[in-house]
Amino acid sequence: MIESRGVATVIIGLVRPHMERTQPPRGLWVPFPLGRPLGEPADAGFQRRVLQAALDLLERRDGPVILEDFPDDSPSMADRGAWRPEFVLPPRPATLLETADEWIPALEAEMQSLIPAWEGAKRNSGRTMVGNSRLAQPDWLPYAAEFLRGNVPDSTVEGMSSAVLLRYVADDIKALYYEAAQAVAPYPTSRQMENWFWYETLASDFLRALRATAIESEHKGFNVACSRFVVPLPFVERR
Amino acid sequence: MARANDIPQPTRDHILALECPAFPDTPWVAAKPLRECRVAILTTAALHQKSEASFPTGTAEYRQLPATLTDPAISHISINFDRSGMQRDINVAFPIDRLRELAADGVVGNVADTHYSTMGSTDPMLMSETADSIVAHLKAQQVDALLLVPV
Known part of the structure; x- marks a missing residue:
């Protein structure tokens, strides 16, 4: 064109x-x-x-x-040994949490365990991709968890609908974890990064719980945004 | 890769089944020798400055990117491509530093002052006016060649 x-x-x-x-x-x-x-x-x-x-x-x-x-594969393709991020997450509950009141403190504790690594990454690179929602990190979970209570809270950000704001909160959660996990070498491949986030973090369980709630919701914006644009289809099942 | 087998299902089937426009002709503009070319980049990653509004869903709009992107954001609606690479190094999808190096080494003439970003999930057939506007801007900026970098 x-x-x-x-x-x-x-x-x-x-x-x-x-x-x-x-x-x-x-x-x-x-x-x-x-x-x-x-x-x-x-x-x-x-x-x-x-x-x-x-x-x-x-x-x-x-x-x-x-x-x-192009003749050569990228080093991104082949997994490099057993990669782990430098921080240790709190133990992930064996079964899914059920209520917003259970999710918020458990997930906030997980986030706090990796925020120092994220701040290090931000300091080293001089930037961060966290920020799509325009909300401060402490406001993410109280906003998102309202959806698990069956509510669709009003958006607090001008120019964003409730559902779009939720999608960007999900983007920010993912960006926070991905940047924290890549703060220092050795770095994960893209596949290692995805497998770690989607199969080992409570945050991924939370996003799956939001998706399950959205699928049942009659609110069209929440239903579409969160059933299709938060959890990639290869990762909708918990492991 | 994006060798088909490396894309996890069901994303693979979804991507391979995407309808792509069949263009009626195969245009060709003879390029200047590379060492004389002024080059700009267009990414489809919905990349923009964080101070700007996000890309709306389904939009055909584009954004101009300065050659020095100080506070980047990606507001693409698709969750089917890797963002972790760009989070660590923006050049993996927007190779501005590499292009600058090739210009410094004399391989490329020079680097445009402005680059471009679209949301790659938008139907290309809705982007005719967008293409008009980008090309008018490229010509005004004396750009000889555009590097297209979809994600």
């Missing part, structure tokens, strides 16, 4: 069948996890090889259509 308007383009694509169907003028397919088109975080050498391979297609004169495959 850009090229037809007169500007040369090159695309780094992750899903080869999509590239085959859409036929972009110049494409480099890369065999990396969705969300990581340059392959490996904080590996400038590897990223540079990918970028150079893509930009080199601009020099080619044999298109359209050019579709090349």
